Amino acid sequence: MIDDADATPAVRQLQVIDAKVLRAIEKKLLWLACWTVHNANHLRQKDEVKVGGHQASSASMVTIMTALYFAALRPQDRVAVKPHAAPVFHAMQYLMGNQSLENLQNFRGYGGAQSYPSRTKDVDDVDFSTGSVGLGVGITAFASMVQDYLHAKDWAAPPQEGRMIALVGDAELDEGNIYECLQEGWKHGLRNTWWIIDYNRQSLDGVVREGLYTRITDIFRAFGWQVEVLKYGVLQRAAFARPGGDRLRAWIDDCPNAVYSALIFQGGAAWRKRLMDDLGDQGDVSRLIDSYSDAALAQLMENLGGHCLETLAEAFAAVDHDQPVAFLAYTVKGWGTPLAGHKDNHAGLMTRAQMERFRDSMGIREGHEWDLCEGLEVPEADMRTALSRVPFFADGPRRYRADRVAVPAVAAPGDAVISTQAAFGKVLDALAKSDSALAERIVTTSPDVTVSTNLGPWVNRRGLFARQDIPDTFRDERVPSTQKWRFSAAGQHLELGIAEMNLFLLLAAAGLSHALFRERLIPVGTLYDPFVSRGLDALNYACYQDARFLLIGTPSGVSLASEGGAHQSIAAPLIGMSQDGLAAFEPAFADELAVILQWAFDYLQRDGEGDPDERTWLRDETGGSVYLRLSTRPVEQPGLEMTPARRQGIIDGAYWLRPPGPNCEAVIVYQGTVATEAVAAAGRVGPDRRDIAVLAVTSADRLNAGWQSAQRQRANGNRSARAHIETLLSGLSRDATLVTVIDGHPATLSWIGGVLGHRTVALGVEHFGQTGTVADLYHHFGIDHHAIVGALDQLSAGRPIALAPL
Incomplete structure (x- = not known):
């Protein structure tokens, strides 16, 4: 453990916990995370399949999460935790009383704490589910956009503006949806977003390429983000200030990632030999190296910015604006454990012998592994008092509720011949004309196919959303156009570029607005039906979080015949059937569509128990999202009476x-x-x-x-x-x-x-x-x-x- 200054101005500024207690929390989180995984793999009864748990990936996040949750965060902030840091998250919630010992002992077991943080499966206070890498990062940006949307409306005030924060693995930055998200954020003037990158320079299969950090920082800056590179801890900065320190810093900067990782694994003697081989016999720098014992030298070289509470506290405290910030925090994968630095440590587990030595180094007595203050120098009473004063946890779990919005009758258009897509546009247009509470709460979005999916009339009446007004230049210049593209804070359509992953991440964020921000939205997203598959990972992610939205896939099937196979959907009905949390419909007629829409607007808002309705054996009271597969093919309407039996059959x-x-x-x-x-x-x-x-x-x-x-x-x-x-x-x-x-x-x-x-x-x-x-x-x-x-x-x-x- 790093034992730098007992109390620093930045630490004192950020939190009410004594610096000594903060370091005790850091130590306890590291121990509990590693022990939780060890218990699941080596002590608990299990079958022949490895349980896993990512001890090394968790260790690299411990200091960051300690500084963030126990020093920097406020109750209104929301965090998406790196999937492989789940053991740290559960350990933290256990300290705070939000996670049970039973669940921690049953980590990755049936009914226990989940492998990756889950809003729907975990009992602790998960803000955003993570697991499919990259998606938990992107949703924070869209949650910030939704927060801006809510604050622009004249409704009951949502909570104070919070920061939407993602704890990001550096390997997650290989995911393409991250960069689609960055561009969309730039277009919408993204605010109040922090991405804290765990730059341990290792991925699942090896060590990342040299110079990656420059590409990462260049990309973020290109999209208007402030970038803070947290490379050196206070011990390293102190060493750099000594005679010969400039040479040591240059060596660290030039050292290849793989070499640095290997030396961390080998320890102090290996550090000394390599540094003396490269820098020895040069006067000041040799004396600098000689002034450290092997153990102190290893501690110095591992004292990167992402493992220094003071460095992290200073960086977080220095942000006094609402612009997006990327913190690139240098870390060590497996920090503080026998696995530190080894290239195979991603899925590696400490052996029983390694764990015994690690337990001894932590001062943990056998049989007391789960005790709150075991191995710490802080009295338990002081620890409990300090934990009770942490601002982020002061209000308890932040799972909010919002009132349900009344759903008015939805009438079908009276056309004798009409497509379901056109009928959908007319229904929304009729809602746009009304002053109903439902119309006020609908927010629409589409990946650059707003007009071709029949959202045009809605947008013309309700406008596009932006925090600042953007005039419709064509209209101002008196150029004839059927579309009124004026942006304002009153608008109810969020314009997106052609990226279906962004569509589903925005629907996920907007579909959680009632739980995240205490304000109910009815998100409606449209896209070409064949391109549901292009965003399928994000759609599944949105449903896994129990986000609530209405998805319109249109045009569907081969009925958009002249567009060819690239624009014709085949598998979409099977996706609708197999996707959990999504009720899929494909009406043929406009009156069927009207019945389904009226039901769907209510179904999106339900939050009941899972007991099935004995008439259909469907769990309708739980609610969920709804997917409608619509067509551009005009169809003669049957003119049937909408009897109660037919209406019920349409829904069933x-x-x-x-x-x-x-x-x-x-x-x-x-x-x-x-x-x-x-x-x-x-x-x-x-x-x-x-x-x-x-x-x-x-x-x-x-x-x-x-x-x-x-x-x-x-x-x-x-x-x-x-x-x-x-x-x-x-x-x-x-x-x-x-x-x-x-x-x-x-x-x-x-x-x-x-x-x-x-x-x-x-x-x-x-x-x-x-x-x-x-x-x-x-x-x-x-x-x-x-x-x-x-x-x-x-x-x-x-x-x-x-x-x-x-």
């Missing part, structure tokens, strides 16, 4: 567009815009097959989820449990056949045949599309009404189904 996932009769031989099951083909096929079958039913599926996702849940209920003894799809199909003869059809992957609906054991033919799109008309592509993929009729005829004749050639 399906309803009978054409109910089965007593002698029903076949059912056409469709989802989405191919409704036209299903209806046409039902009307064109031969005179001997008139009793054809048509099942309108609005959400294969919810149908499947309810069916899976009902099966689990029956397996657990509730023999009466029935899912909605089981109820719908219950009146059919087992000899009836199903033909499913979708403008997407056929597996989306093919499972329905397995519900009650009906023979099924699944039509859909499995391969990349091409240009042409909708009729061309529907024929090409065998999803037009001719293909459906052909499938029905072949089923009737008992012949094997011959699908359309591709």
Whole structure:
């Protein structure tokens, strides 16, 4: 442990804890983090798979997290912790009483503290989930933008402006989404954001390339960030001030990363030999090196800026503005442990023998490893008093709630022929005209496809958001345009560049505004449906945090026929079905869309228990996000009455567009815009097959989820449990056949045949599309009404189904 000055002005300025106590916390966090991982891997009963836990990656973050949480942070600040520093985070929360000993002892075990900090799985006060590297970094920038948005509105005052802080592994900076985020932040005038980079110069597989820090600092400065390089601790700076110190500093600056790491692992004698070989017999510098013992020399060379409380405290205290700051803190991976510096230490674990020596060096008695003050020189009463006065933790857990926003009735447009995408635009436009609380809380965003996803009317009425006004130059110059692109603090649309990862990170941040900032937002994001896949990691990340948003994927399928395969989606319905925390719908008609939107605006705000609804066996009271797959294909509207049963069926996932009769031989099951083909096929079958039913599926996702849940209920003894799809199909003869059809992957609906054991033919799109008309592509993929009729005829004749050639 570094034992520099007992109390410094910067430390005294930043916190109410005595410097000696602060260093005791640093020591305790290092011990607890390492012991937690050791306990999980060597002491606790486990199976044959390694548990892991990243002792070395945790050790490099200990001093940074001590200085940050116990000295610099305020309750309104929010932090995304480097995933591999989870043991330090849990240890810190354990000290503060926010994490249980049982959970710490069960780290990475069933029901225990999570491998990586999780808002939804951990009991301690996690601000942002991390785990998929890079995403926890980026969300802090978007959370800061959301905070700016909230503070610009004339609502009940959100909490005092806080800093959104990311603790960043240097290897995380290889992630491309970081740089997409930097550019978006620059465009939006990013504020109140700190990224603290743990520059230990090691990654999973080795040591980072020489000179990387200059590239990192250049990039941040190019985007308007202040950059603070924290390379030397107070011990090193003191040595540099002595005769010969300038030569020592030059040697440190020139030393390759791999060599520095290897010498740290080898220790004081190796340091002495290398330094004397390179700098010996040069008078002052030789005397400087000779003045240190081997142990003191090793301590000096490891006293980098990221392991010096005084250096970190001074740097954090010096920031007196709201501009974004990147702190590049030089650290040692495995600092303070037997693993320090070794290139294989990322996933390495201390052996039992190493841990015994480490425990002895920490002054920890066997059997007292979890005690608060074991091995410390600070009395327990003093430690508890000091911890109770830490500003960041003073208000307890900061999981806020916000009132739910009333949802008015949502009416469908009255057009006889309209696409679901156009209908969505008209619904939002109608909301924009209103003075409802819901309209006030909606914030829209899109990755440079605002107009082509039909957000234009909303934006024209509600405006684009920026903290300072930006005029619409074309309008001021009297150039005719259908779009009104005026930015102001009153605007309700956040304009993004073409980067789907940024879209989902912004939706994640805005979708947590009620929990982070006590203000409810209803985020609505639109993008081209095939490009959901481009941001899938960030979408999954947003759902894992339980962020709440409405996602509009449009245009979908092959219906944007002239754009070709690059703009046609195939797998998106399966993504909607498999993504946890996301209820996926694909309405065919405008009135279905209106019902779903009204339900979705309420569903986004629910926060109930997970008990399933015994009518559908869906866990609707928990709420979640919603994904709508919409189309640009204009469809004739059916003009059906919106009965309570039909409305409920739309929400539950399906309803009978054409109910089965007593002698029903076949059912056409469709989802989405191919409704036209299903209806046409039902009307064109031969005179001997008139009793054809048509099942309108609005959400294969919810149908499947309810069916899976009902099966689990029956397996657990509730023999009466029935899912909605089981109820719908219950009146059919087992000899009836199903033909499913979708403008997407056929597996989306093919499972329905397995519900009650009906023979099924699944039509859909499995391969990349091409240009042409909708009729061309529907024929090409065998999803037009001719293909459906052909499938029905072949089923009737008992012949094997011959699908359309591709």
